[in-house]
Amino acid sequence: MSGLVFDSIVKKFGEFTAVHETSLTIPQGKFVCLLGPSGCGKTTLLRMIAGLEAATAGRILLDGDDVTRIPTHKRDFGMVFQNLALFPHLTVGENIAYPLRIRGVSKADCFAAVKRLLDLVQLPDMAGRPVSKLSGGQKQRVAIARALALEPKLFLLDEPLSALDAKLRESMQIELKQLQQKLGITTIVVTHDQR
Structure with missing residues (x-):
């Protein structure tokens, strides 16, 4: 089933x-x-x-x-926690790429995935922004993108x-x-x- x-x-x-x-x-x-x-x-x-x-x-x-x-x-599975659990010392792109990096995905593939996911959650061109500079809704979208990174x-x-x-x-x-x-x-x- x-x-x-x-x-x-x-x-x-x-x-x-x-x-x-x-x-x-x-x-x-x-x-x-x-x-x-x-x-x-x-x-x-x-x-x-x-x-x-x-x-x-x-x-x-x-x-x-x-x-x-x-x-x-x-x-x-991908999970978004209530507190979002984003890494404050990482950029938006680094947060999204984190699960890919720990699985050994190449830098080029991580970069492509981050770009695709940021487009998906309507945050294009924000990969280099510090997480601390995001609004609540933007942080939510980053957490969603990170949870979806491993498909x-x-x-x-x-x-x-x-x-x-x-x-x-x-x-x-x-x-x-x-x-x-x-x-x-x-x-x-x-x-x-x-x-």
Whole structure:
């Protein structure tokens, strides 16, 4: 089966159950939003997909392969964290190229990928700009570009718009959906914002 499958997945922290037995199928190429109040297990579920939290029980399948126990760095996903996790001492281009560099991609290929990704997120000609000089929306776009650098099968976003003002949040919601449709990548967004 193509896509992401949660097969009776459970996550406990000691006696506390953060994610109760959950089964769900997300077909390849879909945009899915996990919506709920703080503390209901949304981020924990996303972190299990990413391999940042180990499942207590159940399985996670990606395109039919069991990835439940595969280490994070061997899973095929890109993730945008709530705090964006950009490197403040690197330029925009260096931030986007970082996952490519650690995988041993050549400088020429990194340069080409950074240019393509900056065009994709509508930030052309900003590769040399310091991250500290960017607006909130621009930082968001850099984090998205970096998450997409390795052309992942899954695109995971944890409360990606929570730090943005209402107007920018609204425009970024539209841009994210358009980007997902353009790339056809399975996208999972965690949020408590019903809008």
